[in-house]
Amino acid sequence: MKFSTNELLPLVSRLDQLLRTAEIGDYPGAFNGLQIENQGVVSRIVAAVDACEAVILQAAREPGTLLLVHHGLFWSGAQPIKGILYRKLKAALDGDLALYSSHLPLDLHPSLGNNVLLAKSLGLTGLKPSLELKGQSVGVMGKIKPMKREKFEALLCKSVGGRVHLAPGGPETIASVLVVTGGAGGEVARAADLKVDAFVTGEGPHWSFTAAEELGLNLFYGGHYATEVFGVKALARWLSEGTGLPWSFLDHPSGL
Incomplete structure (x- = not known):
């Protein structure tokens, strides 16, 4: 679908509609949507996982960027504008940078979301929303051609572009998988209740490793950052295709 404008606010409305920003709940205090407005026109689109200072400074080098x-x-909630927050806001405003953020709405999107895209990269089929939180499903569950645990680990390494960590508590052959990107390791008990062979997430608390062993579940930690690059890239590509504007991805990995 082609859009007839490169003005910021109409594009934000498109994003809000696509992601159902007003409808999908998130953690208390989390703000989804337009966080910083620029002078009103978008000249390029940049995607990144985190609105850290390094990313903002780089994105703000070209006026009219939508990050x-x-x-x-x-x-x-309300925060005083000082210190690091002041520096970030000043860099964005000085550089005519607009900032749009989408947390759970992007995780959950049925075609552009982190969960579904990571699941598809692993070859999962029969995907269905799963693991309810705040009245909505925050993960996806699917089937995969049965394979040894080590082969699935190698497949996940390829998908996230790096090493993964495994709590090998479940069966040696994997055929069913739950995917919840980011920091969902603390949901290991509820994942085990779903009777899947493997639970793929980004990271989790220390105790989640031994809990997975005790619950009989293979828990794969693929990295919080690495499991969440999929959605912002897909969203930027979608917006680029609609506007004809160029897009790029700023990679600033945490290694976590």
Whole structure:
């Protein structure tokens, strides 16, 4: 679908509609949507996982940039504009940078979301929403051609572009998988209740490793950052196809 404008606010409305920003709940204090407005016109689209200072400084080098991120600036309600937050806001405003953030709405999107895209990269089929949180399913569950645990680990390494960590608590052959990107390791008990062979997430608390062993579940930690590059890239590509504007991805991995 082609859009007839490169003005910021109409594009934000398109993003909000696509992601159902007003409808999907998130963590208390998390703010989804337009976080910083620019002077009104978008000249290029940049995607990144985190709205960290390094990313903002790089994105703001070219005026009129729309920066799409998964982890935005605001998570805990009203904050004083000082210190690091001041520096980030000043860099964005000085550089005519607009910032749009989408957390759970992007994770959950049925075609552009982190969960579904990671699941598809692993070859999962029969995908269905799963693992309810705040009245909505925050993960996807699917089937895969039965394979040894080590082969699935290698497949996940390829998908996330790096090493993964495994708590080998479940069966040696994997045929069913739950995917919840990001930091969902603390949901290991509820994942085990779903009777899947493997649970793929980004990271989790220390105790989640031994819990997976005790619950009889293979828990794969693919990296919080690495499991969440999929959605922002897909969202930027979607917006680029609609506007004809160029897009790029700023990679600033945490290694976590």
